[in-house]
Amino acid sequence: MMNRIMLGVIAVIGFFTLSEALTCNSCKVGVLGKCLLSSKVDCTTPMNNCFSAKAEFNVSEFLSLSTSGCTSDCNNTSGTILGAGYTVTKFCCTTDLCNGASAVQLSMAGVLSTALLASIWSSYIL
Structure with missing residues (x-):
């Protein structure tokens, strides 16, 4: 009887361990x-x-940044960066690839200027 219980516990642990990541x-x-x-x-x-x-930055609705990936925090936040107010709105989901992302080609100048903004922004968001 005890062996069956132990085998059952091991099987359940194995099931959760072998399950695929999101x-x-x-x-x-x-x-x-x-x-x-x-x-x-x-x-x-x-x-x-x-x-x-x-x-989205309060000074201009035109200027907005986005990001996506994995998280444990699904709360919306707000704050200030260099005196400018911002609001972060998050959408969370729990199925594979449910947070659609599309790619676009930009010029090197666009990438570099955006990377600078993103480095400042990511320290506040994540």
């Missing part, structure tokens, strides 16, 4: 709704949600 679309930096460099990533515990997020 796969999400990842975008480190997106501008105007388009991802600059997209990829797919496998989430690790405790980041068990795919997400897509958009940061």
Whole structure:
């Protein structure tokens, strides 16, 4: 009887250990709704949600940045960067590739200027 219980416990642990990780679309930096460099990533515990997020700056609705990937935090946030207010809206989901991301080709100048903004932004968002 005890052997059957132990085998049952081991089987359940094995089932959860062998289950596949959640796969999400990842975008480190997106501008105007388009991802600059997209990829797919496998989430690790405790980041068990795919997400897509958009940061809008209060001074201009035109200027917005986006990102996507894996997260454990699905809360919307707000704050200030260099005196400018921003609001981050997150959408979270829990199925493979549920956080769509599209890629676009940009000029090198566009990529470099966006990378500078993203490095400042990512330290506040993530």
